[in-house]
Amino acid sequence: MRYLRFIDNGRPSLGLLQGDTIEVLDGGLFDAHRATGRRVPLAGAQLLPPVVPGTFYAAGVNYHRHLEAVSARKGVPFRLPDMNHIGYRANSALVGHDAPIVIPRDSCGRLQFEGELVVVIGKGGRHIAASDALSHVFGYTIGNDVSERQWQNADRTLWRAKNADTFKPMGPWIETDVDLDAMHTTVRLNGQEVSRFKTREMVFGIEDTIAEISRYITLSPGDMIWMGTDEPTLDMVATDQVEVEIDGIGVLTNRLVAE
Amino acid sequence: MRYLRFIDNGRPSLGLLQGDTIEVLDGGLFDAHRATGRRVPLAGAQLLPPVVPGTFYAAGVNYHRHLEAVSARKGVPFRLPDMNHIGYRANSALVGHDAPIVIPRDSCGRLQFEGELVVVIGKGGRHIAASDALSHVFGYTIGNDVSERQWQNADRTLWRAKNADTFKPMGPWIETDVDLDAMHTTVRLNGQEVSRFKTREMVFGIEDTIAEISRYITLSPGDMIWMGTDEPTLDMVATDQVEVEIDGIGVLTNRLVAE
Structure with missing residues (x-):
């Protein structure tokens, strides 16, 4: 549904x-x-946005090629993290399908896409076992973790780099019935395919991430977890149209405009 | 009121x-x-908790002595940041006055207090001028930004170090009428005063912080900004009672218990 x-x-x-x-x-x-x-x-x-969460989790760097690229950018050796270091994003940045992504006036003028699977929690809980985690999921939607890389590199936190107004398009809807193993995530820029990866080839999977969060934090219905993206993530400028498609869910489309 | x-x-x-x-x-x-x-x-x-925000901002290291201590801990030279690098905290961690602070089973067993002024937004907006910022404030309350320092030092993000269940006591109420210049923040551990500082001697003040956030993000009624703390921040263990008092607002009291 x-x-x-x-x-x-x-x-x-x-x-x-x-x-x-x-x-x-x-x-x-x-x-x-x-x-x-x-x-x-x-x-x-x-x-x-199909849901406004109580708490908005983001799994961060969670695909192999993206981890390698982040290591290279920082000039540090690549190694797998020991755990999924969870981040947060802000509800204030959420917009829906077809809403404009507004490029802030004093940004560098280029924003990058990150196409992501979004897990929407349906049944809350604490100390959820990985083996039981998927029964706590209500459904899945699509997110675009839009990022301003100059701010991301310069600032101590991700606040404006990833949470300026309109930087978190999500939608178009929540699909309750999916085939996780068959999914691909595809990103198109102005109609051209620019990124494609197997959605489920994450470093830390959905089950482990739910188990890990709930070891410390009570999950509630409506909470959501953005599961990260894979490379490449590329520049977008004003008037570009970006689409993130995940098989079995749909297509999230947004256009960039200058503030 | x-x-x-x-x-x-x-x-x-x-x-x-x-x-x-x-x-x-x-x-x-x-x-x-x-x-x-x-x-x-x-x-x-x-x-x-007297309000559950749409977005929960935290101003981070925002007092001189605390900045110096953080620099010393990281072994980097002290310098004033160029801007207030905003962080986020999680609504899921909020509890009220008199609620227990639960020490997670697999933590080091010691948590530190951080007594903070909390600014509650009453009138939203974007591009709010610093000179007009206080007219957007509904009132003020007290927060204790409870932190597990081993996780804070080891993890890539602050998620469990600062957002495990019950780590964000807030209250007891929102006071709409305060004298910001006269306020002191006092922390007592088991009835003994362990920290006291002038609440308003922040590096980045309330007005500048509201102006800075709203340069990129639309503030909404009920959003709140925790304004940071000053040194010292000390260990608390199970059965300790911690009180944060801010003149003119009240006293936020919580007791620590083991999970």
């Missing part, structure tokens, strides 16, 4: 996608909700 | 403190809310 959030009569609403039609639901994704019986066409609907 | 959140008949409710009595309000802090006419005594009430 595909759940989405969209603007219905001027306010955020939950919907269930049936082909090209949104079945409008009453209630929240993790509260009781029911069909209103009303339907609106997907075409022309303004989509929102 | 002092606003708080507490458990009323089993569910989170908003209240306004009048002396030792909570006037129960209906609605949310930043939505329309009105007095219900009902009053309950503060004594015995289970207080919650």
